[in-house]
Amino acid sequence: QAKDAGRNTVCFYDPNIQAEINRRAELEGELRTAIEHQELRLFYQLQYDQEARPVGAEALLRWQHPQRGLVSPADFIPLAEETGLIITMGEWVLVTACELLAQWQEDEQTRDLQLAVNVSAKQFRQPKFVEMVLQILQQTGARADQLKLELTESAVLEDIEQAIQKMQQLRGQGVTFAMDDFGTGYSSLQYLKRLPLDQIKIDQSFVRDIVADPDDAVIIRTIIAMGQALSIEVIAEGVETAEQRDLLLSYGCLRYQGYLFARPRPISECMMLLKTE
Ligand code: C2E
Ligand code: MG
Ligand code: MG
Ligand code: MG
Numbered sequence: 001q002a003k004d005a006g007r008n009t010v011c012f013y014d015p016n017i018q019a020e021i022n023r024r025a026e027l028e029g030e031l032r033t034a035i036e037h038q039e040l041r042l043f044y045q046l047q048y049d050q051e052a053r054p055v056g057a058e059a060l061l062r063w064q065h066p067q068r069g070l071v072s073p074a075d076f077i078p079l080a081e082e083t084g085l086i087i088t089m090g091e092w093v094l095v096t097a098c099e100l101l102a103q104w105q106e107d108e109q110t111r112d113l114q115l116a117v118n119v120s121a122k123q124f125r126q127p128k129f130v131e132m133v134l135q136i137l138q139q140t141g142a143r144a145d146q147l148k149l150e151l152t153e154s155a156v157l158e159d160i161e162q163a164i165q166k167m168q169q170l171r172g173q174g175v176t177f178a179m180d181d182f183g184t185g186y187s188s189l190q191y192l193k194r195l196p197l198d199q200i201k202i203d204q205s206f207v208r209d210i211v212a213d214p215d216d217a218v219i220i221r222t223i224i225a226m227g228q229a230l231s232i233e234v235i236a237e238g239v240e241t242a243e244q245r246d247l248l249l250s251y252g253c254l255r256y257q258g259y260l261f262a263r264p265r266p267i268s269e270c271m272m273l274l275k276t277e
Helices: 015-034 077-083 086-104 129-140 153-157 160-171 189-194 204-208 214-230 242-250 267-275
Strands: 040-049 054-065 069-071 114-118 147-151 176-182 199-202 233-236
Touching: 015 054, 015 077, 040 086, 040 267, 054 086, 077 086, 086 114, 086 129, 086 147, 114 176, 129 147, 129 160, 147 153, 153 160, 153 176, 160 176, 160 189, 189 214, 199 204, 199 214, 204 214, 214 233
Parallel strands: 054 114, 114 147, 147 176, 176 199, 199 233
Antiparallel strands: 040 054, 054 069
């Protein structure tokens, strides 16, 4: 079997592992051409305040695969990070999001909405990250204060001094920053105090069990208290039920994102939703 595969092929005898290796190799090849074949899409999920008014949206990447259909980022972002493809993909995301922001300025309904864009750790650590963002803002005519960059703890903690410097440079131009999936990493008051953050996103794993699990409720209350103490806005991710929203509100959380309010959608549907609100 190994011989048949040819000289340059390493062949494992566990058919499951081999199948997985083949699948990944295939996916990687396809991912490489996804951008030039224009298969990437951005979906948008609206974010709301305590009176259920839309205050912004998060851009979420999708891959419209010719055979596989709509592929979720969980299935290709890790691969994109390993292969470095995330750099060009991330740039495409930023350009596309900023083009939308430029359009949003034309419309009274969208003029003051913020658009959040996920930035991968590898992308953020690029030496030219700041220049790239500033150049895209200039090229597209997007307003910097409408752009919010979502970072994860892993993106900033490896070199916190570098991270602070980059964030301050962009913040000086009006760009804002959110800490995504907060509570799942090495969250500590120590770094939270030092990072120039505008928003903390409570990870959906805590929100999911907020009603049933007292521990998660305590964690959420602590995050909200930390945010208040440091004047950092707190938004809850993955809000699916009215009960969760009510509890969050009673704890002082004033920003929400989740299926209860709106699912991630193509921009046309998102705009329709905004018009009816
Ligand atoms: P994230 O940034 O934490 O995004 C929130 C995820 O929660 C999204 O998953 C969203 O669809 C999902 N979600 C929103 N509301 C609910 C809800 O009420 N219930 C549940 N169960 N889920 C909800 P999605 O779109 O599959 O994205 C997964 C992750 O992929 C994102 O997590 C983010 O880490 C990454 N990602 C997405 N787009 C990009 C991108 O453009 N660049 C980078 N680097 N990463 C991205
Ligand atoms: Mg995010
Ligand atoms: Mg998140
Ligand atoms: Mg996540």
